[in-house]
Amino acid sequence: MTTRRTTRKIQVGTAFIGGDAPILIQTMAATKTRDVEATVLTVNHLAQSGAGLVRIAVDTRNDAKALAEIRKRTTANLSVDLQENFRLAELVAPNVDKIRYNPGHLHHLEPNLSWQKKVEYLVDVAKEFDVALRVGVNCGSLDPAKLEKYHAQLEQNDDTASPPGDAAAIFDPSLESALEHVDFLDSIGFTRYCVSIKDSDPETVVIVNRRFAALRPQVPLHLGVTEAGTPLRGILKSRLALEMLLAEGIGETLRVSLTVEADQKAQEIEAGRLILANVAAGTVVDPATPLPKLNIVSCPSCARVQNDRFVELARTLEKAAEFAQDYPFKIATMGCRVNGPGETDDADVGLWCGADRVNLKSGSTLIGSYGYDEIIEKALELLREKIREYDEQNK
Numbered sequence: 001m002t003t004r005r006t007t008r009k010i011q012v013g014t015a016f017i018g019g020d021a022p023i024l025i026q027t028m029a030a031t032k033t034r035d036v037e038a039t040v041l042t043v044n045h046l047a048q049s050g051a052g053l054v055r056i057a058v059d060t061r062n063d064a065k066a067l068a069e070i071r072k073r074t075t076a077n078l079s080v081d082l083q084e085n086f087r088l089a090e091l092v093a094p095n096v097d098k099i100r101y102n103p104g105h106l107h108h109l110e111p112n113l114s115w116q117k118k119v120e121y122l123v124d125v126a127k128e129f130d131v132a133l134r135v136g137v138n139c140g141s142l143d144p145a146k147l148e149k150y151h152a153q154l155e156q157n158d159d160t161a162s163p164p165g166d167a168a169a170i171f172d173p174s175l176e177s178a179l180e181h182v183d184f185l186d187s188i189g190f191t192r193y194c195v196s197i198k199d200s201d202p203e204t205v206v207i208v209n210r211r212f213a214a215l216r217p218q219v220p221l222h223l224g225v226t227e228a229g230t231p232l233r234g235i236l237k238s239r240l241a242l243e244m245l246l247a248e249g250i251g252e253t254l255r256v257s258l259t260v261e262a263d264q265k266a267q268e269i270e271a272g273r274l275i276l277a278n279v280a281a282g283t284v285v286d287p288a289t290p291l292p293k294l295n296i297v298s299c300p301s302c303a304r305v306q307n308d309r310f311v312e313l314a315r316t317l318e319k320a321a322e323f324a325q326d327y328p329f330k331i332a333t334m335g336c337r338v339n340g341p342g343e344t345d346d347a348d349v350g351l352w353c354g355a356d357r358v359n360l361k362s363g364s365t366l367i368g369s370y371g372y373d374e375i376i377e378k379a380l381e382l383l384r385e386k387i388r389e390y391d392e393q394n395k
């Protein structure tokens, strides 16, 4: 039997996270938020399928208006994640139970206002409208100052350089960002929050969350592997990280992110249930289970996807790239311009999807922009080129 740690308990609508509350499974609607009818149907279906909290994407004032309509037509617990436009908080707060903000996104809008002032504003909104917060740190959109410090550390001490999430890393940018925000929230007397520190690498998720849990044991943790990919790989990646942490008693809520169509999001809840059942039964996946050398990641898609062909594209590319299984490359397929450009920067073959074109990148270099009918062949060409270079270097 796993002994769960005792964290603070926070209320999120009719649900609770942490303390003696059961582990809450979350998911996210991927319908267009402005399509109120479809989003209400989806949210209700997901809640009936066992989601304790359903997230909705809101990027504009029109989305916020649609959210108000959605709120009237569902009793599900709702959350919203803010991107750069943190000022939308006051528009969404009356209609949700939790707001997620990303510390890495607080540096773009109103750059002359300190992040502390922005967080104070979010806390004021949260208090006024009785909502909880999530500090959601994500490997693909880290605080630029933390990244700079991290890279300076690597340059100074190249021999002992370690990637983010390394157990031996002195300074981990995602962990530091989470700690900084937790300490600030506590210092201003706001404790109705949880924290997530997500990465696309399961091992990094385990190491960073374990370190955070040891340092701030009172703070409820939302667990997840970001950009885990299609169910084929995404469930295994999520199991590798989440089952290990939960078996150690770490984690109060979770989301399994899967690249599936908007009407298939209940698969995320089923995968979450599977993970909880495995932990309860003591049948957690062997942490030494190898993942293929070829790392294929893709975002779970959400309302921000501009072309519905995204999920099919990610699936087709995954199958078409099977021939490269034994090469240590990363292929990243992202659904939109909000997170796509940043979260493909470290991929050997990166794709981020626009309305009619897909941008193909090699690392941070843009190779070109192609139609949906030609992008797979262009991406495979780039992959073959990477293989030729690799074979040449490793002869």
Ligand code: SF4
Residues within 6 Å of the ligand: 299, 300, 301, 302, 303, 304, 305, 334, 335, 336, 337, 338, 339, 340
């Ligand atoms: S990359 Fe874009 S479409 Fe994909 S989950 Fe993130 S915000 Fe949504």
